[in-house]
Structure formats: C-alpha cells, structure tokens
Amino acid sequence: MSTILEYSHVTKQFGSMYALSDVSLTIEPGHIIGLLGPNGSGKTTLIKLACGLLVPSSGVLSVCGGPVGPESKARISYLPDKNYLSEWMKVSQMIDLFHDFYDNFDRNKAYEMLKRLNINPGQKFKTLSKGTREKVQLILVMSRNADLYLLDEPIGGVDPAARDYILQTILTNYNENGSILISTHLISDVEQVLDQIIFLKNGVVTLQSSVDGIREQYGKSVDELFREVFQC
Amino acid sequence: MAWQFDSGRPIYTQLLEQIRILIISGRYPAGSKLPSVRDLAAESSVNPNTMQRALAELERSGLIYSQRTSGRFVTEDEELVKKMKESIGQEKILTFFHEMEQLGYGADEIIDLIHKIISHD
Amino acid sequence: MLGKLLKKDLKSTYRLFIPLLCGYGVASVLGKILFEIVLSQEQFADNSGFFNGITIFTFLYMGLFIIYLVACYLMTSVFVIYDFYKTMVSDHGYLTHTLPVKTSSLIWSKTLISAFWHIVMNLIVGLSVLLLFTGHLRQIPVMYILENFLDSMDLMFKNYTFYTGLNAFINLFNEPLLFFACIAVGQLWKNHRVLGAILTYIGVHVFTQILSTVVLVVSGTGNIYFNSSQFFYTGYMIYATMFSILSTVVCFLITNYILSRKLNLE
Numbered sequence: 061m062s063t064i065l066e067y068s069h070v071t072k073q074f075g076s077m078y079a080l081s082d083v084s085l086t087i088e089p090g091h092i093i094g095l096l097g098p099n100g101s102g103k104t105t106l107i108k109l110a111c112g113l114l115v116p117s118s119g120v121l122s123v124c125g126g127p128v129g130p131e132s133k134a135r136i137s138y139l140p141d142k143n144y145l146s147e148w149m150k151v152s153q154m155i156d157l158f159h160d161f162y163d164n165f166d167r168n169k170a171y172e173m174l175k176r177l178n179i180n181p182g183q184k185f186k187t188l189s190k191g192t193r194e195k196v197q198l199i200l201v202m203s204r205n206a207d208l209y210l211l212d213e214p215i216g217g218v219d220p221a222a223r224d225y226i227l228q229t230i231l232t233n234y235n236e237n238g239s240i241l242i243s244t245h246l247i248s249d250v251e252q253v254l255d256q257i258i259f260l261k262n263g264v265v266t267l268q269s270s271v272d273g274i275r276e277q278y279g280k281s282v283d284e285l286f287r288e289v290f291q292c
Numbered sequence: 293m294a295w296q297f298d299s300g301r302p303i304y305t306q307l308l309e310q311i312r313i314l315i316i317s318g319r320y321p322a323g324s325k326l327p328s329v330r331d332l333a334a335e336s337s338v339n340p341n342t343m344q345r346a347l348a349e350l351e352r353s354g355l356i357y358s359q360r361t362s363g364r365f366v367t368e369d370e371e372l373v374k375k376m377k378e379s380i381g382q383e384k385i386l387t388f389f390h391e392m393e394q395l396g397y398g399a400d401e402i403i404d405l406i407h408k409i410i411s412h413d
Numbered sequence: 414m415l416g417k418l419l420k421k422d423l424k425s426t427y428r429l430f431i432p433l434l435c436g437y438g439v440a441s442v443l444g445k446i447l448f449e450i451v452l453s454q455e456q457f458a459d460n461s462g463f464f465n466g467i468t469i470f471t472f473l474y475m476g477l478f479i480i481y482l483v484a485c486y487l488m489t490s491v492f493v494i495y496d497f498y499k500t501m502v503s504d505h506g507y508l509t510h511t512l513p514v515k516t517s518s519l520i521w522s523k524t525l526i527s528a529f530w531h532i533v534m535n536l537i538v539g540l541s542v543l544l545l546f547t548g549h550l551r552q553i554p555v556m557y558i559l560e561n562f563l564d565s566m567d568l569m570f571k572n573y574t575f576y577t578g579l580n581a582f583i584n585l586f587n588e589p590l591l592f593f594a595c596i597a598v599g600q601l602w603k604n605h606r607v608l609g610a611i612l613t614y615i616g617v618h619v620f621t622q623i624l625s626t627v628v629l630v631v632s633g634t635g636n637i638y639f640n641s642s643q644f645f646y647t648g649y650m651i652y653a654t655m656f657s658i659l660s661t662v663v664c665f666l667i668t669n670y671i672l673s674r675k676l677n678l679e
Contacts, residue, residue, distance in 0.1 A: 074677075075603055092339050111511050113678045130414075134513035144508040148428060160417050161512050224337070232334045252303055255339040272302035272342065281299035 062125060064089050064208050064239050065110055070119035072105050072263075079105040080263040082119070087208070087239050092230075092253055094271075094282070095243040097260035098290050103243040104141060106260065107210045111138045124207060134162065137206035141213045143193055145185045151196055152181040158200050170203035173229065177222070191218050198226060202233045209240040215249060227253050247283040257282055259289060295336035303338060307346035310336075315355060315366050316377040326356060326364040414514045418522035423529075425500065429492045430530055434537055437485055441541035444478050447471040448545060482538060489534050493527040494592050498607075501593075502600055506678050516673035520593060520665065527589035576650035583657040590664035591617065597671040621660075628652055 065087040072080040080102045087093060095103050108114040109121055112128040123132035145154060151174065158165045174181055177195055185193060194217050201209065214230070215223045231253060234240055244250055251271060259267040266289070274282050297306050311332075314320050326332070329347065333340040347364060350356045354372060358364045367373065392402050451471050500509050501519065509519060595617065599610030629649070 091341065108678070113507065113510055113676060115674055115676060130513045130515055133511050136511070138507075138511050140507040142504040142507050144505050146425065146505065153424075157421060160420070161414075161514075227337060228334060231337065231340070232330070236330075236340075252297055252336075252338045252342075255341040271339070272304055272345075275300070275302040279300050284299060 062089075063087065063122075064124060065241075066122045067106075067109075068120050068122075070109065070116045070121060072102075072109060072114060073117040078263050080109075080116075083263070083265055085258065085265055085268060087241060089207070089237050089239050091256050092234075092240045092242065094247065094250060094254040094257040095241055095260060096245070096247055096257055096282070096286055097243075098245065101260045102263040103260055104212055105263075107138070107212050107241065107243060108140075110208075110210060111136060113140075134164070135207040137162075137201045137204040137209045139198055139201040139209075139211045139214055141216070143190075143197070145193055145197065147186040148184065150182055150184050151179060151188075154185075154196070154200065155181065158203070162204055164205040166203050166205060169233065170199055173199045173203065173233075177225065191222065194218055195222065195226070198229070202229055205235050205238075207235065207238045209234060209238065211240065211242045213244055214242060215244065215246060223249060247286050248281070251282050254282070259286070261290065295338070297338075304342050304345040304349065307336065307338060307343060308349050311346060311350060312355060312376065312380070316373055316380065320366050322366055322370045322373055323368040324366050325362070326366065328363060415518050415522060418512075418514060418518055419525060422496070422500075422522050422526045426492060426496050426526055426530065429496070430489075430533070433485060433488055433492075434533070437481065437537060437541065440478055440481055441544055444474060444541075445544055445547075447474055452549070485534060485538075489527075489530055490588065490592070493523075493530065493589050494596070496526075497523050497589075497593055498596055501672065502596060502606070502678065510672075510676065510678065517665075517669050520590075520668050520672070523593065524586055524589050524665075528585040531585055531588075576654060580650070580654055580657060583654065583661060587657050587661040587664070590661055590668065594664035594667045597668045600671060600677065601675060621656075625652070625656065628656075 063086045067083050067085050070080060070083045071078065083102075083106065095106065097103050105114060109116055110123065110128065110132075112133060121128055124135055126132060155167060155170050158170075159167050171181065174196075177199070179188075179192060179196060179199075185196075188196070198211075198214055201211070209230075211230070215226055218226065227250065230240060230242075242250060242254070254271050256268070256270050257274070258265055269277075271282055274280075274285055278285055280288075295307075295310060297303055311320075320326060326347075327335070329340055329344050332347075333343040336343070347356065351358060351364075354367060354369070355376060356364050356366055389399070389402065397405070447467070448471065451468050499505055501523070510516075512519075592614070595614040596610045598613040599606045599608075602609030629652070
C-alpha cells in the first residue's frame with residue numbers, strides 16, 4: 061500500500077509567526093500515530109492543513125497521492141477540537157447528514173455506538189452536555205470507513221471512564237488498512253494504543269519513531285521521554 | 293485479567309510475557325485457538341501492530357503456531373508448555389533467592405521459613 | 414453533491430424563515446379583517462366611536478404592517494448572511510469545509526437558497542396584497558391606475574420591462590454574493606474579521622456609487638437635462654445590467670478564491 065499522507069517542506073505562517081517550519085513527514089497505512097507536543101507546538105495546524113481548513117504558506121501536501129480537495133476529504137475522517145454541531149439539530153439528523161455526504165459512513169455502526177454510550181438519537185444537541193457532544197462527534201468520525209482518521213485531542217474533555225471507551229472505540233472501529241493520527245498531550249493515557257509517535261516542538265518535527273523503539277533505545281516510556289524533551 | 297504495562301520496557305515484550313503466562317497457567321490450553329490479533333489488541337487496549345509483534349515472537353519460540361486461514365493456536369506439544377512453565381518457575385525462584393540473600397538469609401534459613409509459612413496455613 | 418448541499422442548506426434556513434413567514438401570514442389575515450371592518454363601517458355610515466376607534470387602529474396597524482413587510486425583506490438578507498457566516502467561517506465551517514464537495518458548490522448552494530427565499534418572500538407578499546383586495550377588485554380601477562402610472566413614468570416600465578426583470582433576476586444572485594464576498598474578504602483580516610467584512614461592504618458601496626456616477630457623467634447618459642428621459646433610461650439600464658452581471662461574477666470569483674485558496678479557519 062502506498063503512503064496515505066505526505067508533507068513535503070510544508071511551512072505555515074500566521075502573519076510573522078511560524079506555526080510550522082519546513083515539515084516533511086509521511087504517514088503509511090496501518091498505523092496509529094501519536095502527534096505529541098505542548099500547546100502551541102503546531103499540532104492542530106498540521107492536522108488542519110491535511111483537511112484543507114488551512115492552506116500552506118509554502119510546500120506541498122498530498123493525500124493518497126493527490127492534492128487536498130473533495131477527493132481527499134472523502135477519504136479523511138476528521139475530528140476537530142471545535143464543536144461543529146448545530147444546537148437546533150437532533151443527533152439523528154446529524155447522522156443523516158453524514159450518511160448523505162460520506163459514502164463510507166456506516167449508519168448502523170453509529171447507532172450501535174450511541175446505544176453503548178446511552179445517547180438518545182432523538183435528542184437535540186442543545187440539550188446535551190459538552191462531554192456528550194464530544195462523544196457524538198467522535199462517534200460520527202469513527203463510523204466512517206476512512207483511509208485516514210485525524211483526531212485532534214479526542215480525549216481532552218471527557219471523563220476517564222469514557223476515555224477508556226473511546227480508546228476502545230478507536231481500536232475496534234478503525235479501518236485496518238487505514239491510519240489514525242491522534243494529537244494529544246495526555247500521552248500516558250494513549251501510549252499503549254500507539255505504535256508510532258511524532259514529536260512536534262515549535263512547529264518543527266523533532267522525532268518520528270516507533271513507541272517500542274523509544275522504549276528499547278531510551279529505556280523509558282514515551283511519556284517520560286516527552287517530559288524530558290519538553291521540560292520547562 | 294487486567295493488562296498492566298510498566299514504562300521502562302517495550303510493550304511487545306510485556307505482552308509476550310503476559311500471554312505466555314496465560315498459556316502456561318492453562319487459560320489458553322494446549323491446542324486451543326487464540327483470539328484474533330484485533331480482539332486481543334482491543335482486550336488489552338494496545339496497538340494491533342504491537343500485539344502482532346508479540347505474537348510473532350511467541351511463534352518463533354514455538355509456543356504458538358499459525359494456520360494460514362484459521363488463525364493462531366497454542367502448541368499441542370504439552371511437553372514444551374511444561375518445560376516453559378518450569379523454566380519460568382526456576383527464574384522466579386532464582387530471583388526470590390537472590391532477594392532473600394540480600395536480606396541476609398542463607399539457603400537453609402529460607403527453606404525453613406517457607407516450611408513455617410506453609411504449615412501455618 | 415449540489416443537491417445534497419441544497420437540502421442541507423434548506424433545512425438549516427427553513428427554521429429561520431418559517432416563523433418569519435408565518436408571522437407575516439397571520440399579520441396579513443388580521444389586516445384583511447380590520448380592512449373589511451373599516452369598509453363595512455363606510456357602508457353603514459355609522460359614525461359611532463367604536464368604528465372611529467377601529468379606523469384609527471387600522472391605520473396604525475397598516476403602518477406597522479408596512480414596517481413589518483420591510484423588516485421581512487431586511488430579515489431575509491440578514492438570515493442569508495447569518496447562515497453563510499455561521500456555516501462557512503465560524504466553528505461550523507469545520508464541518509462544511511471537510512465535506513467532500515467543491516468550494517464553488519458550497520457557494521452556489523448558498524446563493525441559490527438565498528434566491529429561493531427571496532422569491533418565496535415576493536410570492537407571499539404578492540399573495541397578501543391580493544388577499545387584502547380580494548372581494549373589492551371590481552371597486553379598484555386597477556387598469557386605470559396602472560396606465561396612469563406607466564404614462565407618468567414615461568414608458569419606462571412598458572419599454573424596459575425586459576431590463577427591469579433582468580436586473581431583478583440578476584440581483585437575486587448579486588445581492589447574496591456581494592455579502593458573501595465581503596465576509597470572505599473579512600476573513601483575510603488577522604483579527605476583527607466581522608469588522609473587516611462590514612468595512613469591506615461599506616467600501617464597496619462607496620466605490621460603486623462613485624463609479625456609477627462617473628460612468629454616467631463620462632458617458633453623457635447622466636446628463637438628464639440634455640437628453641430625453643427615454644435615452645437616459647436606456648443607457649442607465651444597460652450600464653446597470655452590465656455592472657450587475659460583472660459584479661455578480663467578480664463576487665463569486667473572489668468568494669471562491671478566498672474560501673478555497675486562502676481559507677484560514679481559526
């Protein structure tokens with residue numbers, strides 16, 4: 061299988077501020093990759109570029125060998141760190157909308173997961189708590205049979221019990237030939253789910269390695285190494 | 293059984309050890325079919341690739357074998373399982389002796405202590 | 414995909430427009446009832462205080478009704494702008510712009526939905542006027558008024574129905590696209606993007622006014638004292654139509670360019 065996502069010399073500037081500087085990396089199919097870095101290191105920018113929500117200042121991005129566009133958007137399932145659910149909509153209406161637009165959306169899977177998490181599909185989003193909305197967004201994203209899942213802080217706002225379920229959901233629902241990129245700063249919670257990691261520091265990729273590679277080489281966990289590399 | 297991992301060592305070696313214990317303790321009896329990589333990975337909340345690597349190592353040691361279409365099985369060679377059990381038991385006892393020696397116990401004293409504890413139960 | 418987008422956009426604007434239009438419908442019916450009472454008062458030549466009160470109230474009501482009518486047109490534009498802003502450049506844009514559709518389809522859908530609601534609005538206003546006069550059409554010398562009106566406008570509408578219609582049609586697209594382009598240009602601001610959109614709109618408005626004045630003066634069509642008014646209107650209509658078409662196309666291209674090549678959702 062060929063590369064799913066490739067950044068070559070990608071730079072993103074906001075005014076005079078460099079959010080990403082000359083990032084080159086590739087993501088191959090069949091991996092769960094942790095995108096790790098402190099706040100403001102460029103994690104969200106890196107992901108948004110792949111979704112077409114930002115346009116690079118220079119450099120080239122390719123998704124499954126093609127440019128970012130409608131075709132790539134059909135292949136990428138993206139969980140933003142923002143709430144994009146309309147207050148007035150019902151959960152079931154949102155499921156219909158996803159079903160309408162994404163050919164790879166599995167409606168039954170979505171309803172199954174809603175049931176597991178005790179979320180009533182007939183409820184409107186304005187009656188749901190922040191944590192529940194985050195769960196619904198994750199369910200929508202994971203119910204797609206996508207080539208690449210880009211999850212921006214998927215476990216940030218939910219309680220530890222739901223966190224375990226979400227990680228389970230991610231592990232059991234992703235497409236085996238696809239890859240998942242998870243950005244987070246809660247490394248110890250996700251470390252064993254990952255097989256590769258990318259360290260991002262001030263918009264620069266400082267390390268791309270396998271989790272067990274780090275443990276073998278440094279004799280410490282990714283979480284411990286992260287604390288060492290990024291200590292204040 | 294809860295799967296626990298410590299931070300200093302690769303996850304796949306820890307998985308390998310824990311699955312080995314499941315086999316020699318009889319949780320996965322000789323000749324039985326193992327769950328799929330995906331199920332095992334989900335059960336232990338680890339990356340499927342890491343689980344895959346642990347199982348590959350176990351295959352190399354001969355404790356499990358894979359059949360192309362039907363999945364992975366525990367070896368039917370009960371002798372091998374027994375031998376593996378003995379060697380792990382030996383390893384544990386050696387570690388135990390080593391720690392007791394550090395406390396200043398001699399071999400006879402240790403055995404006496406063990407007898408005492410067992411008869412109390 | 415355009416069909417799916419239209420369905421989505423219709424659903425999200427529907428809940429804004431329905432209360433507005435229902436309110437207008439109820440207000441029309443109430444107006445009709447009051448109107449009938451006042452007319453019956455004339456018939457019975459009853460000058461009692463009650464009917465005088467009703468007459469005053471009806472006049473007040475009609476005044477408020479006209480304000481509501483104007484507000485409906487205003488709100489139609491406001492809702493269109495609100496929906497565009499909300500779904501294209503706010504947090505909801507995270508969903509909109511990750512749908513597997515072209516940016517141009519997104520803009521087309523928004524434009525067509527805006528045109529749709531403007532047409533619906535016009536139809537309903539037309540129906541309400543018809544309702545008001547139902548039963549009295551024979552009493553109103555419609556044709557006489559119309560002819561008088563057309564004569565006084567010096568053939569303007571008779572001969573320029575085509576241009577007037579064409580302009581109204583183009584404006585269905587021009588108006589929303591101008592708003593969309595301004596919102597898009599506002600996105601280029603680093604901060605205060607709403608303010609950016611408003612300033613752009615004011616800027617464009619001032620520029621258009623100056624440009625149209627200059628064009629009219631330079632081309633001589635604006636010199637109303639030396640030309641027959643017919644000549645004036647022909648020239649004016651042609652320039653206005655050309656300008657509307659140009660403006661519509663430019664607005665579409667600007668919106669499409671910014672939202673596809675310069676998108677910076679934060």
